Amino acid sequence: MKQGSHILEVLIDKFFKKRTTVKEEKLLDDFSEAYRTEEAWDNAVLGDKDELSNRMFETISNQIEHEEPKVIQHYALQWGMSIAASIVLLIGVFLWLDSDEVESQTMMFASGKQMDSVRLVDGTMIYLGAHSALSCAPDFNSKTRQVTLIRGNAFFDVARNPQKPFVISSGQIKTTVLGTSFNIDLKEDNCTVTVHTGKVNVKSQDQSVDLIPNQEAYFAGATSSLSKKTLTNSHMTRWYRRDLQLENTSLGEVLSVIEYKFGVKAQVKNQEDLKTPVTVFISHDATLSSVIEQLNYITGNLKIEMYEEIITVK
Amino acid sequence: MLTTNLNIVTSMHSSSDTALIELLKKDSKVAFEAIYRRYWEKLYLYAFKLSADRELSQNIVQDLFVSLWNKRASLSIEKLDTYLFQSVKYQIFKNYRDQKLSKEVLESRFEDFVIENPSVIDDSDLTQSLYTSINKLPSKRKEIFLMNKIHDLSVEQIASELALSNQTVKNQISSALKQLRLDLQDV
Missing domain, CATH: 2.60.120.1440 (Jelly Rolls)
Structure with a gap:
């Protein structure tokens, strides 16, 4: 501890290093206990009590409702x-x-x-x-x-x-x-x-x-x-994974994975196109547009476009 | 949620802390809110007293309740109020250590406490240094200080006993405090 430290600084430093003696521990306890007084709320200093109480509880509620999230x-x-x-x-x-x-x-x-x-x-x-x-x-x-x-x-x-x-x-x-x-x-x-x-x-x-x-x-x-x-060669059950390597998978299945992941809908003009085998890698940080670009490149003759939340395949 | 539960929260006002904790462990948000309503103000005032920082006090209390909820399943709390106040104290100390609050406030609270209660700290290095400091005071000042702080005599009582004016006694006490504070600040 550097020279010229406040005595409280020394004590609290020891407290966190668990090096306080029993007496020092008690001193810190007594000290903090001494300020547990029943004082009245002072609106002038602290603002409106009920408003603060509700605002704080709302913040707390928001945080705990997001606990699972x-x-x-x-x-x-x-x-x-x-x-x-x-x-x-x-x-x-x-x-x-x-x-x-x-x-x-x-x-x-x-x-x-x-x-x-x-x-x-x-x-x-x-x-x-x-x-x-x-x-x-x-x-x-x-x-x-x-x-x-x-x-x-x-x-x-x-x-x-x-x-x-x-x-x-x-x-x-x-x-x-x-x-x-x-x-x-x-x-x-x-x-x-x-x-x-x-x-x-x-x-x-x-x-x-x-x-x-x-x-x-x-x-x-x-x-x-x-x-x-x-099923043979199903990737569907793995749609939630971090990185997805879809090898020789039908376009239909790939589109389903995209639907799950990105919450979009796919509309296909020609149902036969769904059987087109493709191999794509969807990394965890892939964007929807990058996946579509990749699919367009692979499928060549198909035109895959996205408008709002609808993917169209022509 | 707030309004619909209000009547239940009200009826929980009378529940004991122990009962509320049991309910809290069963994920009862009603019990949780009852605990909040019961303690938030005291905890906030406590944190504010030690930090003079409204924002910090608010954050400490909010975080404490969030953590109380998150830890509800594994809680082993014997006395709820002790647990809550200890947690606030811990956070204040932590913020002090990490210099996230104005250190002077807590330090002056501590000085006040030590000087007002020299007897609580008997037999430690700190008492030693405090008594050494007291001993270094000019004799008159020392006498007045001891009469006031150790023997609990009022300014008026000391003034009449020593045949001094009230103001002189007050001045002597405040000079003594100033000196002792300086000594406490440099160990």
């Missing part, structure tokens, strides 16, 4: 996406029951124009595609783990817990797993569950299928039928 921001950064104000991060919907002691909270997560991710209390990681929403049961992780995919697309990396099955409701089907990773894509009239690792069971009202990796269950809303198929 801290994870989201982290991933958003990894993906090289700007954390624009447009990201709708987390909406907490609180349903209060009559009892003072017991309260029920349905948590809802919604993504905006870009993909987001959410880590649940049990350790499960959920990557939400753009414009997707998910809710968690009030008693999530008590006996079972129940969530509902309300709209859009989500990749689930479920933390293993055989005692508490993880159940996802999406439209008219229920997907039950113990610990695995898979993707659910919920559309207005259909829903697809694609398994990446582990075993997954998918049930509709009257049908049930078991899936293993690279298998997909497709539920058609119009006929209420559930079917299963095995």
